[in-house]
Amino acid sequence: PNELLRVHNLETTFFTDDGAVPAVDGISFTLREREILGIVGESGSGKSVTSLSIMGLIPSPPGKITNGEIQFGGRDLTKLKEKEMRKIRGNDIAMIFQEPMTSLNPLFTIGKQLNEAILLHNKGWSKKQATARAIEMMKLVGLPRAEQLIKEYPHQLSGGMRQRVMIAMALVCDPQILIADEPTTALDVTIQAQILALMRDLNERLNTAVMLITHDLGVVAETCERVIVMYGGQIVEEGPVKEIFESPQHPYTRGLIQSVPDMRYKKERLYSIPGNVPKPGSIKKGCRFAARCEYAFERCLNENPQIYHTNDHHISRCFLAEEKEVALND
Numbered sequence: 001p002n003e004l005l006r007v008h009n010l011e012t013t014f015f016t017d018d019g020a021v022p023a024v025d026g027i028s029f030t031l032r033e034r035e036i037l038g039i040v041g042e043s044g045s046g047k048s049v050t051s052l053s054i055m056g057l058i059p060s061p062p063g064k065i066t067n068g069e070i071q072f073g074g075r076d077l078t079k080l081k082e083k084e085m086r087k088i089r090g091n092d093i094a095m096i097f098q099e100p101m102t103s104l105n106p107l108f109t110i111g112k113q114l115n116e117a118i119l120l121h122n123k124g125w126s127k128k129q130a131t132a133r134a135i136e137m138m139k140l141v142g143l144p145r146a147e148q149l150i151k152e153y154p155h156q157l158s159g160g161m162r163q164r165v166m167i168a169m170a171l172v173c174d175p176q177i178l179i180a181d182e183p184t185t186a187l188d189v190t191i192q193a194q195i196l197a198l199m200r201d202l203n204e205r206l207n208t209a210v211m212l213i214t215h216d217l218g219v220v221a222e223t224c225e226r227v228i229v230m231y232g233g234q235i236v237e238e239g240p241v242k243e244i245f246e247s248p249q250h251p252y253t254r255g256l257i258q259s260v261p262d263m264r265y266k267k268e269r270l271y272s273i274p275g276n277v278p279k280p281g282s283i284k285k286g287c288r289f290a291a292r293c294e295y296a297f298e299r300c301l302n303e304n305p306q307i308y309h310t311n312d313h314h315i316s317r318c319f320l321a322e323e324k325e326v327a328l329n330d
């Protein structure tokens with residue numbers, strides 16, 4: 001499959017009173033056409049800053065992309081002016097967030113908001129045409145009784161329905177990439193499963209590539225083909241989801257797998273990795289996970305592990321993967 005987006009050596013820094021904080025610290029990855037790529041990590045791992053960097057939405061000041069490239073459609077997005085970025089956001093890369101209530105205007109009906117988005121992308125359309133399209137979009141995302149729903153206000157809808165409306169709005173421009181940042185975190189387990197199923201279904205039907213950002217590897221297991229695990233602003237593991245679950249190479253990934261709640265019994269998570277994500281930039285030496293790693297040894301405290309390839313599509317940033325490293329011929 002062809003690559004759609006290539007992030008190379010991306011570094012996004014926040015300049016605060018405490019100094020320069022590298023929230024994303026030199027990450028490289030690609031998003032391929034039509035795939036669903038998961039980006040997983042705890043809060044503070046840099047995953048949301050990664051998506052905001054791609055969207056050109058890093059608040060500046062205090063944030064700034066300080067190094068690297070984001071290649072998309074033959075251009076480096078980090079070099080584009082805000083006006084050009086707005087075009088990309090309106091046409092090529094769309095984004096949905098955790099809480100749809102904050103993105104929907106409580107004062108306007110669902111229909112009015114969808115119409116506005118539709119008219120923005122279809123200059124010269126009549127209101128009637130836009131409404132017909134809005135109803136079509138609502139059916140596409142599985143919203144029932146669309147004809148009534150367009151007259152209702154956001155607060156009259158359930159959280160799951162609001163998220164479906166947001167997905168419909170994001171898809172109005174027929175984007176090549178949909179970035180979803182914790183799209184189901186605010187929803188209960190049953191509704192979460194329905195929204196994830198919808199995203200898989202839309203990905204298949206519309207061929208939209210999806211970048212799914214989540215703290216929950218369970219969500220990744222249900223939805224994604226490939227996953228990137230982030231920790232302390234770096235990528236610590238990347239590979240096919242099945243392989244990552246069957247043989248995780250990084251101790252942090254192992255911890256995340258252990259803390260996946262059991263969906264079948266709707267149990268609370270039984271395990272959480274002890275300790276906290278380090279403040280970005282606070283660890284100057286050694287592996288960023290060392291303080292929480294049960295496998296840490298002397299070397300981990302002094303040396304920052306590089307990325308090791310354990311096969312041609314699986315990487316781990318851990319000394320334990322060093323002896324499994326394979327030579328790649330490309």
Ligand code: SF4
Nearest residue numbers: 287290293300318319
């Ligand atoms: Fe743990 Fe060392 Fe591997 Fe870091 S490099 S994850 S501290 S074993």
Ligand code: MG
Nearest residue numbers: 047048181182
């Ligand atoms: Mg986040």
